[in-house]
Amino acid sequence: MPMDQETLAAWRATQEGFASLSGLSLLSFDPQRTLVCAPSQDNSICAAVQCSDVGERHCQAHCGKAVAMAVETAKPAFLKCEANLHVFTVPIMVGGKVTLILQGGKRFIAEEERIPTDRLTDRTNLPEEAFVALAKDQPPVDNARVLAAARYVEQAARLLFESRHTRATIGLKLSSLLTLFSLVADLQQESDNEIFCSTVLNSIGILFDVNTVGFLDVDGTNEALRLSQAFGYQKELLQGYRASAREGLLNKVLAERRHLRTEETREILKMGLPATVHSVDLFPLVVPDARVEGLILILDSTLKPDDVQILEAFCAQTSLVLHNRLLQHRLQEAAKRDLAMSRIAQELGSSLDTDQLFDLILERLVSLVDAEKGSLMLLDEQEGSLAVKAVRGLNMKLLESVRVAPHQGISGKVLATGASLLVSDLETDERVAQKQRPRYRTKSFISLPLKLNHRTIGVLNVSDKISGEVFSAEDLERLSAVATYASVVIERGTYYRKAEELKQLSTMDPLTQLANRRYFEERLLEEVQRAKRHESPLSLVMLDLDDFKKINDQYGHPAGDEALRITARIIRQTIRTIDVACRYGGEEFAIILPQTGKPGAAVIAERICAEFRKLDLPVQQADRWLKVTGSLGVAGFPEDAESPEGLIQQADIALYSAKLHGKDQVVVFERH
Known part of the structure; x- marks a missing residue:
């Protein structure tokens, strides 16, 4: 031509x-x-x-x-x-x-x-x-x-x-095409998602004179579509629009990734639109990896073939911009997630008290997805059921006795399957379909397993986004990434608690709940070495119950046990937090007093002796009451001895001196 x-x-x-x-x-x-x-x-x-x-x-x-x-x-x-x-x-x-x-x-x-x-x-x-x-x-x-x-x-x-x-038409088409091409260049610089969507929709609405146009977001699982924004005469009709992508024209456009149009009332109704809508055009926004990230929805408009071709080209360009925005968003999300994990790691790394640990983990995970409510449940391996360990926005007293078996309820299902649940609508999702409970504000939630080496150790539940929106695939991804680390911390905290319990059992006397002799000997050595380094005083008090054999022989071992428990209680109430009280063996007790000279130690020993005397009826046997007293010996470092063994020996000498001189008294070791 x-x-x-x-x-x-x-x-x-x-x-x-x-x-x-x-x-x-x-x-x-x-x-x-x-x-x-x-x-x-x-x-x-x-x-x-x-x-x-x-x-x-x-x-x-x-x-x-x-x-x-x-x-x-x-x-x-x-x-x-x-x-x-x-x-x-x-x-x-x-x-x-x-x-x-x-x-x-x-x-x-x-x-x-x-x-x-x-x-x-x-x-x-x-x-x-x-x-x-x-x-x-x-x-x-x-x-x-x-x-x-x-x-x-x-x-x-x-x-x-x-x-x-038809040069007039040509001029308009070329103008539209150039305008759209220029618009795409501007969109690349736009960071605000709301402005991005409104610019795209307003441009399509004005340049192609369409009745109504909307921007539909596709969720991460391609299960549903949700209106982001709308422009045009019937935009109120699309307010709050949400539809399933499992069937009909919406499913077809996601699968075929090309422009589709329908004027069939049955198809339009299947999309969740009213019968007053007479036509629907759908343009997919296909990103480079062939995923559909969104749809342009046009209602009740007649598009010429040239218009369709230009819109397809525009959608292809917009998809590239959208893809770049998604990549940037994911980088930002990854940075945000890394920062959150870093902060959580710092906070959790220093928290070894399990109750505080559970509360802190739940608080951070709930905040990570801007939720109001949540619960942390851990598997009791002996019972084989979940127990609530921490809650947010719920009443712990109502839930602390709750036990959830595998397959029981939502959490039980997650425990049994080991698969996460991201639910937009509790009442319509076939996997969980049930009535919404009054204590929850929205119908969307996430329930995910806490796993360690492919073993489920608990379940995390979050619900009620502060904004009222549904939880997204990004929320689930963010939670899953941090929950993996949280599982490691929980397991570590559990092991630490068990180790502490075992350590306590190995170093504690079960009857008196005081430290045992093994722990006493370790601590005395440490304190003697510390006193040498810092040239500070150190004292040792040895206490022996008077006539303890007589108590056991006349009133039985239960009475003797009670006398030992009362002695331990008196010692605990009298000494300072830095002091160490131990059951040395039988009816004999030892008290390490760091940074304390013999005069100060003698005062503490006299207080203990006086507390015994205040107890008029410390032990009861049938209708008789028994008086319990103790004899105490005090020795000091370094004047009496410079080794743990020497200190024990000198304190014992003072103790036996108290026994020889009438019992129920304190004797301070003196060299002659």
């Missing part, structure tokens, strides 16, 4: 506009391979290469050959030239014949392509330093961007040459 000057001028302006907006080189040839529009935004490397005969020949061997093939085959071609630049060549078909050949792109798409090689310099006749200087100002672009630009420019050219007789 011959090209008149008016059409050529219109196309030249369009070519310049696209090249300027896209930042890509663009030039045009007629079917005789004659250049009809000089390069727009020509690549400086191409211009430098073509300055030499050698370079010009290689350009013709690649780009020139691609133009010839486009004329011959009427098919687009994509190549990488000797200068590592990626080039597209697209034939424009009108009436079944090639009318124009567009060639463009000429950009690097990988960083390594900007590094010169011997082959490159030989073939292009371009010195290495010249190539490097020119390439440094040409950062790589996304290959998808080049391909999308090729589709855009092909659409624009075809519209121009097919519709020469």
Whole structure:
């Protein structure tokens, strides 16, 4: 088809506009391979290469050959030239014949392509330093961007040459196309999701004069779609719109990933829309990994084939922007998750009290997804059921006695299957379908297993987002990542508690609940060494119950045990927190008094002796009451002894002196 000057001028302006907006080189040839529009935004490397005969020949061997093939085959071609630049060549078909050949792109798409090689310099006749200087100002672009630009420019050219007789319409279409292409460039800089969606919808609504247009978000499992924003005459009709993606047209568009339209009332009703809606158009936003991240929904509008093609191209470009936004969002989420895990690790790493640990873990996990309520349940391996260990926004007293068996309720199901549950609507989700309980504000929740080495050790439940929204796949992903670490911390805390219990059992006298002799000997050695290092005083008090054998013989061992328990209680109530009280053996007790000289130790010993005397009826046997007294000996470091053994020996000597001089008294060791 011959090209008149008016059409050529219109196309030249369009070519310049696209090249300027896209930042890509663009030039045009007629079917005789004659250049009809000089390069727009020509690549400086191409211009430098073509300055030499050698370079010009290689350009013709690649780009020139691609133009010839486009004329011959009427098919687009994509190549990488000797200068590592990626080039597209697209034939424009009108009436079944090639009318124009567009060639463009000429950009690097990988960083390594900007590094010169011997082959490159030989073939292009371009010195290495010249190539490097020119390439440094040409950062790589996304290959998808080049391909999308090729589709855009092909659409624009075809519209121009097919519709020469309807120039008013052409002008509008080209204006819309250029506006949308420019809009995509602006959207790449927009960080606010609400503004992003409203800009896309307003542009479609105004440029294509549609009745109503909405932006539907697809959840992470492709199970449901939810309205993000709407624009147009019937936008109130879409308020709060949410639909299942398991069947009907919504399911089909997600599976086929292409534009679909229906005017069938049955299909429209199946989508959850009212019978007043007469037509629906759906345009998927397909990101590079072939996932559908959203849908453009258009109601009650007549779209011409050209409109559909332009909208498809626009959706393809918008999908790239959306994909980049999602990648940025995921990076931000990963950083946020890493920061949260770092903070949790710092907080949990120093918390070994299990009750505090459980509360802290739940508080952090609930806050991580902006929820109001939550519960942490751990598996009691002996009972084989879950027990509530911590709650948030619920009454612990009502739940502390609750036990949940495998397969019982939601938590029991998660325990049995080891699989997480992300539920948007408790009452309609077939996996859990049940009535909402009054204590919960929303119907959405997450229940996930706490696992360690593929073994489920508990279940975490979170519900009621503060915003009132449903929980998302991102919420589940965020919780799962941190919950894995929390499981390790919980297991560590449990082991620590058991170890402490075992340690306590191994170092504690079960009758008196005082430290046993083994612990006493370890601590006395530590305190003697510390006193030597710091040159500080240290005292030891040995206490022996008076006539204890008589108590056992006359009143029985229960009475003797009670006397020992009362003695331990008196000692605990009298000594300081830094002091160490032990049952040394039988009826004999030992008290280590750090940083205390003999005069101070004697005062404490006298207090203990006095406390015995205050107890008029410390032990009861039938109808008789028994008086219990004790004899105490005091020795000090370093004046009496400089070793643990010597200190015990001298305190024992003082103790036996108290026994010899009438019992029920304190004797301080003195050298004679």
